[in-house]
Amino acid sequence: MAELNHSASCRCRVCGAPIEAFMSFGRMPIANGFLAASEIPSEYFFELAPAFCGHCGMFQIVEQPRPEKMFHAEYAFYSSTSRYMQLHFEKFALGVLEGVLKDRRDPFVVELGSNDGIMLRHFAAGGIRHLGVEPSANVAAAARARGVRTVSRFFDETAAREIRAEDGPADALLGANVMCHIPYIHSVFAGANTLLTPRGVLIFEDPYLGDIVEKTAYDQIYDEHAFYFSCASISALALRHELEVIDVLPQPVHGGSMRYVLARAGAYPVAEAVQRLRASEEALGLERPETYDRLRANVARSREELRALLLDLKRQGRRVVGYAATSKSTTVTNYCGITPDLVEFISDTTPLKQGKFSPGTHIPVRPHEDFAARYPDYALLFGWNHGEEIMAKERAFTGAGGKWIVYVPKVQVLG
Ligand code: DWN
Ligand code: SAH
Numbered sequence: 171m172a173e174l175n176h177s178a179s180c181r182c183r184v185c186g187a188p189i190e191a192f193m194s195f196g197r198m199p200i201a202n203g204f205l206a207a208s209e210i211p212s213e214y215f216f217e218l219a220p221a222f223c224g225h226c227g228m229f230q231i232v233e234q235p236r237p238e239k240m241f242h243a244e245y246a247f248y249s250s251t252s253r254y255m256q257l258h259f260e261k262f263a264l265g266v267l268e269g270v271l272k273d274r275r276d277p278f279v280v281e282l283g284s285n286d287g288i289m290l291r292h293f294a295a296g297g298i299r300h301l302g303v304e305p306s307a308n309v310a311a312a313a314r315a316r317g318v319r320t321v322s323r324f325f326d327e328t329a330a331r332e333i334r335a336e337d338g339p340a341d342a343l344l345g346a347n348v349m350c351h352i353p354y355i356h357s358v359f360a361g362a363n364t365l366l367t368p369r370g371v372l373i374f375e376d377p378y379l380g381d382i383v384e385k386t387a388y389d390q391i392y393d394e395h396a397f398y399f400s401c402a403s404i405s406a407l408a409l410r411h412e413l414e415v416i417d418v419l420p421q422p423v424h425g426g427s428m429r430y431v432l433a434r435a436g437a438y439p440v441a442e443a444v445q446r447l448r449a450s451e452e453a454l455g456l457e458r459p460e461t462y463d464r465l466r467a468n469v470a471r472s473r474e475e476l477r478a479l480l481l482d483l484k485r486q487g488r489r490v491v492g493y494a495a496t497s498k499s500t501t502v503t504n505y506c507g508i509t510p511d512l513v514e515f516i517s518d519t520t521p522l523k524q525g526k527f528s529p530g531t532h533i534p535v536r537p538h539e540d541f542a543a544r545y546p547d548y549a550l551l552f553g554w555n556h557g558e559e560i561m562a563k564e565r566a567f568t569g570a571g572g573k574w575i576v577y578v579p580k581v582q583v584l585g
């Protein structure tokens with residue numbers, strides 16, 4: 171089980187102030203580092219420890235593996251595996267097309283972390299000039315295969331300059347679940363400044379710190395996520411780059427996300443929602459260190475409850491199978507010590523994960539057909555953020571007496 175070690179300290183990636191981890195999840199592997207048996211002896215580990223910067227309000231992890239260790243030609247996450255997420259990104263794209271891009275002549279849209287083209291394909295289909303910037307070569311190739319123009323590289327200020335030189339300035343720079351992945355965030359914001367037209371917009375969404383704190387969704391904390399944004403921290407960051415948050419739009423996806431719309435300071439009026447969200451963050455105490463002491467206690471309690479439940483089911487001889495080998499599950503299995511004696515296997519629809527072992531605790535990952543062929547007594551829902559979608563398509567499982575175990579916002583058995 172993970173040892174608590176509060177010694178990790180360093181400097182805030184945004185403002186440079188000294189920061190100190192308020193807890194540690196202990197030794198963690200690469201969240202999407204699914205392994206063949208032969209790779210287990212050389213598995214890579216780092217210490218996963220979150221910190222809150224009291225100076226600029228940025229929540230972040232203290233140590234992050236090098237980006238190339240996480241994003242490469244065998245990146246295991248393909249965005250289009252969720253039908254609900256496909257619909258979500260269709261709406262996102264249409265909102266941009268009918269909103270900011272409506273009256274622009276020959277607009278140009280760039281997306282960071284465009285993955286398999288889940289969002290940009292709607293621009294491609296509409297004949298809109300677009301470019302995906304996606305360092306993970308396998309998912310970038312999947313995007314190209316569906317007609318989405320994609321370069322396989324990391325976005326930063328240099329990339330922005332080169333894209334502008336080749337394609338001209340961008341009217342919109344988009345990103346979903348990518349901005350929070352990039353430790354050199356100043357370079358990305360500087361790149362936005364370089365790339366955007368004077369009235370261009372930067373629109374991105376990521377898991378929202380307020381939801382993580384309120385729901386004890388600690389599994390959002392893993393290697394890929396360097397940052398956990400709030401309106402306060404994004405506003406402070408924007409200010410350093412002469413940008414401004416002009417709107418915020420809460421999104422239900424990934425357990426609670428926030429979409430931030432940014433533009434050059436003064437270029438647009440600021441929506442009232444921005445001030446309202448700032449006020450709600452103050453009421454929630456997102457800027458107070460005590461909030462994170464409470465989060466630490468809630469996380470520890472969640473672990474004890476989940477372990478107690480799984481140990482009890484094991485004693486009763488019940489079969490428990492994990493559902494969806496998510497990145498988030500790597501934090502849960504490693505932090506809670508969930509090994510194959512507690513969870514027989516994890517069912518997942520991604521071919522690249524199947525036949526491999528989960529990072530760190532080495533639970534076999536098997537295709538969904540294995541789940542359906544012989545339902546377990548309990549399914550531990552590692553894809554809780556897709557709960558509605560998954561439970562709707564697994565009615566036969568609950569119909570046959572199967573039960574769901576969830577742990578966000580609290581450990582409970584459903585069905
Ligand atoms: O931020 C990130 C988000 C957008 O996606 C990335 N850093 C990595 C990834 O996180 P995740 O792995 O936690 O994402 P999801 O979308 O919660 O889980 C995806 C996994 O779930 C895939 O391996 C497919 C699997 N899945 C499944 O087996 N059956 C998903 C659904 C909806 C299903 O029905
Ligand atoms: N936008 C998709 C994918 C999110 S996963 C979605 O919401 O489903 C994060 C993606 O960001 C990965 O595909 C990863 O390769 C990519 N990424 C990581 N660092 C990046 C960077 N510096 N520039 C562009 N993309 C990056």
Ligand code: ZN
Nearest residue numbers: 182185223226
């Ligand atoms: Zn800071």
